[in-house]
Amino acid sequence: MTPAGLLRRLLRVVGTVAGIVLITFLLVHLAPGDPVLALAGENGDAAYYAFIRQKFGLDRPLSEQLGTYVANVARGDLGRSFVQGRPVAHVVAERVPATLLLTFGALVVSTVAGVVLGTVSARRAGRPGDLAVRAITLSGDVLPAFTLGQLAIVWLAYRAGAFPVQGMTDARRNLTGLAYAGDVAHHLVLPMLVLALGEVPIIARLVRVGLLEALEADYVRTARATGMSELRVLHHALRNVLLPVTTVVGARVGMLFSGAVVVEVLFAWPGLGRLLLDSLQSRDYPVLLGIFLLVSLAVVLANLFTDLAYHRIDPRLRHG
Amino acid sequence: MAEVELALEAPPALRRRWHPLRVALRLPAGLTGAVLTLAAVAVAVGAHVIAPGDPFRLTGPPLLPPGGAYPMGTDDLGRDMFAAVVHGVRTSLLIVAGVTALSTLVGLVVGLTAGYHRGLVDSALMRLTEFVQVVPRFFLAVVAIALFGPGTERLVVLLGLTSWPLLARVVRAETASLRSTEFVLAAQASGAPALRIVLRHLLPNALPPLIVVIVLSASQVVLVEAGLAFLGLGDPELISLGGLAFNAQRFLRIAWWMAAFPGAAIGAVILGLNLLADGLNDALNPRRRAA
Numbered sequence: 001m002t003p004a005g006l007l008r009r010l011l012r013v014v015g016t017v018a019g020i021v022l023i024t025f026l027l028v029h030l031a032p033g034d035p036v037l038a039l040a041g042e043n044g045d046a047a048y049y050a051f052i053r054q055k056f057g058l059d060r061p062l063s064e065q066l067g068t069y070v071a072n073v074a075r076g077d078l079g080r081s082f083v084q085g086r087p088v089a090h091v092v093a094e095r096v097p098a099t100l101l102l103t104f105g106a107l108v109v110s111t112v113a114g115v116v117l118g119t120v121s122a123r124r125a126g127r128p129g130d131l132a133v134r135a136i137t138l139s140g141d142v143l144p145a146f147t148l149g150q151l152a153i154v155w156l157a158y159r160a161g162a163f164p165v166q167g168m169t170d171a172r173r174n175l176t177g178l179a180y181a182g183d184v185a186h187h188l189v190l191p192m193l194v195l196a197l198g199e200v201p202i203i204a205r206l207v208r209v210g211l212l213e214a215l216e217a218d219y220v221r222t223a224r225a226t227g228m229s230e231l232r233v234l235h236h237a238l239r240n241v242l243l244p245v246t247t248v249v250g251a252r253v254g255m256l257f258s259g260a261v262v263v264e265v266l267f268a269w270p271g272l273g274r275l276l277l278d279s280l281q282s283r284d285y286p287v288l289l290g291i292f293l294l295v296s297l298a299v300v301l302a303n304l305f306t307d308l309a310y311h312r313i314d315p316r317l318r319h320g
Numbered sequence: 321m322a323e324v325e326l327a328l329e330a331p332p333a334l335r336r337r338w339h340p341l342r343v344a345l346r347l348p349a350g351l352t353g354a355v356l357t358l359a360a361v362a363v364a365v366g367a368h369v370i371a372p373g374d375p376f377r378l379t380g381p382p383l384l385p386p387g388g389a390y391p392m393g394t395d396d397l398g399r400d401m402f403a404a405v406v407h408g409v410r411t412s413l414l415i416v417a418g419v420t421a422l423s424t425l426v427g428l429v430v431g432l433t434a435g436y437h438r439g440l441v442d443s444a445l446m447r448l449t450e451f452v453q454v455v456p457r458f459f460l461a462v463v464a465i466a467l468f469g470p471g472t473e474r475l476v477v478l479l480g481l482t483s484w485p486l487l488a489r490v491v492r493a494e495t496a497s498l499r500s501t502e503f504v505l506a507a508q509a510s511g512a513p514a515l516r517i518v519l520r521h522l523l524p525n526a527l528p529p530l531i532v533v534i535v536l537s538a539s540q541v542v543l544v545e546a547g548l549a550f551l552g553l554g555d556p557e558l559i560s561l562g563g564l565a566f567n568a569q570r571f572l573r574i575a576w577w578m579a580a581f582p583g584a585a586i587g588a589v590i591l592g593l594n595l596l597a598d599g600l601n602d603a604l605n606p607r608r609r610a611a
Contacts, residue, residue: 019451023455023460024463031467031468141594142590142591144543144565144587146546146562146579147580147582147584147586147587150572150583151583254454254456261547261551262551265550265551277552280466281552288463288467292456292460296455296456
């Protein structure tokens, strides 16, 4: 990407983020009732409401309020969680690692599984292997995450007893070091697989279609004619097929986060999704707004990095 | 003038471009998808005939496994799961129909306007499209429903206004490519107003490929709606499949049927829509069919 192109792209990111902040501001002010309720929660006392009113300038004209709101958000000041009495930024930030572990794990697992399954499917097009892969991807495609998760809990956790049902660690054991990591990993398997299964079909389909096309291409025929081993041929073809797989990563981050909400609720995984449900039930609006802003920012940045990575990986775009 | 336009009005390609719909129904995937989708619509329309009475009422002993008078068992309060699932499908399709209608309308207006006008209007509309596409609609819906309170109409408006970007992009691409074809140029030369050209000439020709996008987007909406209902954000007046699944969560150890049947119903609806879209897509792109 040229410096000017990069600058334009960054300016668009700033515009998008500004738009998202504007949306949250409008939601707060268009919602029925006093906006102070949305910014401070419904169960605050009079003194706290007065403080928030003053802090966000809620008695000032709307345009001025927008300025105050933007300035507060830009400083990372999203108000206080009414339930926990602590700044929203802290409450949200401490849930990020658990959600990142879950979503990043699912991103890696689903990408690897999708590429492998897509390759098997393309190499065995129309044969039993292909049909088996298509059946697996179909189940990830049509069943909602909560059904996959509930079936996994019933069959793999309760019936087979192979996995823990809930949480991130075993509270009864006080583990440290490697044993602790192992315990977390054991708890992570089911939620991560459930989240990943919903993503596998997209990747597998992209790889299958791309590979079927690539294996017909002239360069593959030439490679085969030179006596190259089938594995190396596949290596060359896959390199080209993986480009579209990279481009969808940005779009998948948003889907992974929303999928993670459901999966975290299912498995009581202590991340942002679990926090989202708790805040919904206790009407902790400041925390809900904070999660929305954070997830939006993550999606915008993921799209930006995908764009930049794409320009680096594809030699045709590198000098374009 | 009018005669010239009339002669060029119905491009011969029009009839042939609708042919894929008939081809799709002859493919196994397309036919299965169409049958499943029609069955879901029939269940939704006839919900009050298939499972008469208030689906919320208590009818039998609680947590009864499937069988006998209760083919899908009963829930923790002794409500018939079969009636609940039937009415859940109805709610789901009701919302999907509303969302699809609204998002199709917005997507068509944005896409046709951008594709026909190009230039500044085009780039402004495409920026807007990009923006809506980036905003995580699931989280936006969660926050909005939390602040505004739940309700079917609100949910439809919210999801409808956030589900159109992909459609708008496809409409724009189709419109832009049709815009310089001879029959459109002829209509322009004969002095037909822009609105007439867009509605009579561009829209019908751009429609077939759009149907695939519309059907796929509908299946996405089914999932989003189910996810929101699972978090308790559905309309409390109506039974929703996601809400049933959330209710099942506390009884997973003893009542698998409370989770399995609502999940299977969602799966069947989405499978139907996806297969239908697959069939249509294969019919429209014969090259893909061969693959």
